[in-house]
Amino acid sequence: MRFLLDDEQQAFARSLDGMLEAAGTPAVVRAWAAGDTAPGRALWSRLAEAGVFALAVPEQHDGLGPLPVELGVAFTEMGRHAVPGPLVETVAVAAFLDRLGDDAVAAVWLPAIASGKTAASLCLLSDDSPYALDAHAADAVFVVEGDAVRLAAASGPVQPSADPARRPARPLGGTVLARRPEVAAAAGHAADVAALVTAAQALGLGRTLLARTVEHARRRTQFGVVIGSFQTVKHRLADALIALEFAQPLVRAAAVALAAHDPAAGREIAAAKVTACEAACAAARTALQIHGALGYTAEFDLSLWIRKARALRSAWGTPAACRARVLAP
Amino acid sequence: MDLDFTAEEEAFRAEARAWLATRVPAAPLPSLETAEGFSAHRAWERTLSADRWSVVSWPEEYGGRGASILEWLIFEEEYYAAGAPGRVSQNGINLLAPTLFEHGTDEQLARILPPMASGDVIWAQAWSEPEAGSDLASLRSTAVRTDGGWLLSGQKTWSSRAAFADRAFGLFRGDQGDTKAAEPHHGLTYLMFPLDAHGVTVRPIGRLDGKPAFAELFLDDVFVPDQDVIGEPGQGWRVAMSTTGNERGLTLRSPGRFTAAADRLVALWRSGADPGDTALRDRVADAVIGARAYQLFTYAGASRIAAGGAVGAETSLNKVFWSELDIALHETALDLLGPYGELSDTAGEAPARGSWAEGYTFSLAGPIYAGTNEIQRDIIAERLLGLPKGRR
Ligand SMILES: Cc1cc2nc3c(=O)[nH]c(=O)nc-3n(C[C@H](O)[C@H](O)[C@H](O)COP(=O)(O)OP(=O)(O)OC[C@H]3O[C@@H](n4cnc5c(N)ncnc54)[C@H](O)[C@@H]3O)c2cc1C
Numbered sequence A: 001m002r003f004l005l006d007d008e009q010q011a012f013a014r015s016l017d018g019m020l021e022a023a024g025t026p027a028v029v030r031a032w033a034a035g036d037t038a039p040g041r042a043l044w045s046r047l048a049e050a051g052v053f054a055l056a057v058p059e060q061h062d063g064l065g066p067l068p069v070e071l072g073v074a075f076t077e078m079g080r081h082a083v084p085g086p087l088v089e090t091v092a093v094a095a096f097l098d099r100l101g102d103d104a105v106a107a108v109w110l111p112a113i114a115s116g117k118t119a120a121s122l123c124l125l126s127d128d129s130p131y132a133l134d135a136h137a138a139d140a141v142f143v144v145e146g147d148a149v150r151l152a153a154a155s156g157p158v159q160p161s162a163d164p165a166r167r168p169a170r171p172l173g174g175t176v177l178a179r180r181p182e183v184a185a186a187a188g189h190a191a192d193v194a195a196l197v198t199a200a201q202a203l204g205l206g207r208t209l210l211a212r213t214v215e216h217a218r219r220r221t222q223f224g225v226v227i228g229s230f231q232t233v234k235h236r237l238a239d240a241l242i243a244l245e246f247a248q249p250l251v252r253a254a255a256v257a258l259a260a261h262d263p264a265a266g267r268e269i270a271a272a273k274v275t276a277c278e279a280a281c282a283a284a285r286t287a288l289q290i291h292g293a294l295g296y297t298a299e300f301d302l303s304l305w306i307r308k309a310r311a312l313r314s315a316w317g318t319p320a321a322c323r324a325r326v327l328a329p
Numbered sequence B: 001m002d003l004d005f006t007a008e009e010e011a012f013r014a015e016a017r018a019w020l021a022t023r024v025p026a027a028p029l030p031s032l033e034t035a036e037g038f039s040a041h042r043a044w045e046r047t048l049s050a051d052r053w054s055v056v057s058w059p060e061e062y063g064g065r066g067a068s069i070l071e072w073l074i075f076e077e078e079y080y081a082a083g084a085p086g087r088v089s090q091n092g093i094n095l096l097a098p099t100l101f102e103h104g105t106d107e108q109l110a111r112i113l114p115p116m117a118s119g120d121v122i123w124a125q126a127w128s129e130p131e132a133g134s135d136l137a138s139l140r141s142t143a144v145r146t147d148g149g150w151l152l153s154g155q156k157t158w159s160s161r162a163a164f165a166d167r168a169f170g171l172f173r174g175d176q177g178d179t180k181a182a183e184p185h186h187g188l189t190y191l192m193f194p195l196d197a198h199g200v201t202v203r204p205i206g207r208l209d210g211k212p213a214f215a216e217l218f219l220d221d222v223f224v225p226d227q228d229v230i231g232e233p234g235q236g237w238r239v240a241m242s243t244t245g246n247e248r249g250l251t252l253r254s255p256g257r258f259t260a261a262a263d264r265l266v267a268l269w270r271s272g273a274d275p276g277d278t279a280l281r282d283r284v285a286d287a288v289i290g291a292r293a294y295q296l297f298t299y300a301g302a303s304r305i306a307a308g309g310a311v312g313a314e315t316s317l318n319k320v321f322w323s324e325l326d327i328a329l330h331e332t333a334l335d336l337l338g339p340y341g342e343l344s345d346t347a348g349e350a351p352a353r354g355s356w357a358e359g360y361t362f363s364l365a366g367p368i369y370a371g372t373n374e375i376q377r378d379i380i381a382e383r384l385l386g387l388p389k390g391r392r
Helices: A007-023 A025-033 A038-049 A068-080 A087-100 A103-115 A182-219 A231-259 A265-296 A302-314 A319-327 B007-023 B035-050 B069-081 B090-103 B106-117 B236-248 B256-270 B278-306 B315-336 B338-342 B352-365 B373-384
Strands: A120-124 A140-145 A148-151 A175-179 B123-126 B142-146 B149-159 B167-173 B188-194 B200-204 B215-225
Touching: A007 A025, A007 A038, A007 A068, A025 A038, A025 A302, A068 A087, A068 A182, A068 A231, A087 A103, A087 A120, A087 A140, A087 A182, A120 A182, A140 A182, A148 A182, A182 A231, A182 A265, A182 A302, A231 A265, A231 B278, A231 B315, A231 B373, A265 A302, A265 A319, A265 B278, A319 B278, B007 B069, B069 B256, B069 B278, B090 B106, B090 B123, B090 B167, B090 B188, B090 B236, B123 B149, B149 B167, B149 B188, B167 B236, B188 B215, B188 B236, B256 B278, B256 B315, B278 B315, B315 B338, B315 B352, B315 B373
Parallel strands: A120 A140, B123 B167
Antiparallel strands: A140 A148, A148 A175, B142 B149, B142 B167, B149 B215, B167 B188, B200 B215
16 A cells, blocks of 8 residues: 555646746636636646646547546645636546547547647536536536436526636537437546545645645734734644645545546545535635634635635535435445 | 555455454453453453464564554454454553653563563553643652662552553653753653552542543652663653654554444444434534544555654644544434433443443543643644744
8 A cells, every 4th residue: 555646746736836826826716707718718728738637538539547646636736726717627527528438529529628728617417506617618518417418509697606716607508419328327427526626626725725824823913922823823723734634635545446446436535525625614714714804805815715615615516415425325 | 546455464454354253252341441341351462462463563572463554554443343342451552662662672672562462461651640731741750769770759640540550651750959940841750660569559530430440649659670761861751752642643543443433333323313314414424434534544644654754743633633533423323322322331221232332431531631632733733834832
């Protein structure tokens, strides 16, 4: 057993982190929220160059994957920097098409996803969300209903989310792309992949919330001392760290299980999803509290992370659904 | 990155499982916090050690199997999954032995470890004092130099199972003149002494559930020879701190006991919980997830150690996590038991082998012993997050 990231995986994480830090994601997030997707798409291309989307695409369609562990690494870094856009959904579409068993359809879309040309979104109507994330900004919106998958023709009005950079909308109309018995299983697999990378994203989000809050607590002075010397503050931050530290191995093990086609992968993913999202939400609450009114200020970038944490909690598997799945026989 | 065990590790698991399947007592032993239970558990330690299963990670010369850290974790998983008895030797094995491996002399290792492995000598930890709990360095008991050794005086308390144990280990303040209030960590010496020595009075005190193995110790010029000092005299704090990492970290609470308890909890839930009670279902799920998270976190730590890393302040993360998980697990079980949840383990109709009740009472102590969770959170904040020291 070697339950640690190897050198190459760590280097990949570091290089993505460096690239995203330099890219100044808060401005990209704010533009995306305001409907200007150009900076987001530019960043998307750079993520594609770094190989992020290729990790979800099999080799015969110009990809490198599927590599769930590396995808988890990438999404943790993207979460760390609160990258906007249908990242999870695009990767889920790749997972769906990979399992669809329709080579013609796969050959059209998968290479385009791997290269970053196509940003896709996904709506599994049998699932509990009627929305596709960023349907307006995506190049293709896939809608699964029963044993059919269609490409949406349009989308309804954007429903503002708790996270202004998430722009869900109902997909409308469209033509059936494929109708086959494999659709349901492929959709289930796509939902698993989506839940896994959402968990990884939440973990990264939580890491940033904690790191920024620790920095703040070391600088901000009240009563003549830095607030980080108050025990209540320290203990809240310690709890945030504990929650994140114990969520991380669940996310990694879920990715390992998925990579190994382990029949228990779904359960591991559900455990990872609920735990990572709860940890991120708790980190967000702590970050807000310890930043005081500064944390409550929309202009202050921390708000971008705080608001995303809440939105991810119910995306791709509510806490209740995840817990039920953990106990499913 | 993988979670696969090697063929050797799987073989080790199979061997442990097969041995436990034939040896684990069919009926649970009485509580090890009682006189009767203590001797039954001592006999179980002897059974374990006869086939070298009592201290698998120790070198063979001291009764172990030289097992790797992963094999030790595997053994613990099998041990708790088999429903084997709690370990009455745990203070010696988990706290004193690692300290001796790090600081003991060859003579001490050869003299002390084999009877510890066999359960012939059961050890108690004599650290806390009435006025020195969290602030352990403020302890007052003394070790005064005498011919060929030391004379110990003072009072120790909250010593687990000391009412029935054979020997104890603890910290004592050296030369009185040395006690600079500003530097309470200085001048402490780590010593071992027999609980039946001349000058030792052991007074049992009931635990929360009334069980009498807890004790306070009164020491009145108890003679200890030089060979029973661990490490250098005056260096006791440094020696002791190498023990606390073990106490909070891996060795005191291996994941096997939580994964096994979570499995029992799920079985209890399946065997008749109200399916509409989703709040209770969610708590069961959280206990399962928590046990799995703890197991995986430990695997990651073991992988780091196997790759040459060392155990550090992250043991404080473990301590807070397992102690809170343990309480949540047991509280959920008691709630699932409904009207039977209040029965103590000695009640004739106590369900599920009674272990939920005793386990629950014991879990309540988790956030207190081995360094309270408040102290652990300070350590996490200061050493892992780099926050400044505040007022203590
Ligand atoms: C079941 C059980 C078994 C035990 N077994 C042993 C044993 O075998 N050998 C042994 O030596 N000892 C043993 N102990 C004692 C244990 O180590 C002490 O209880 C522990 O160190 C806490 O000390 P205290 O009880 O004096 O509490 P105190 O130190 O008086 O603390 C009381 C409360 O104040 C809080 N507090 C104290 N200082 C701070 C601070 N700086 N910041 C914030 N909060 C603080 C504590 O967290 C706690 O909540 C055992 C205890 C229990 C419950």
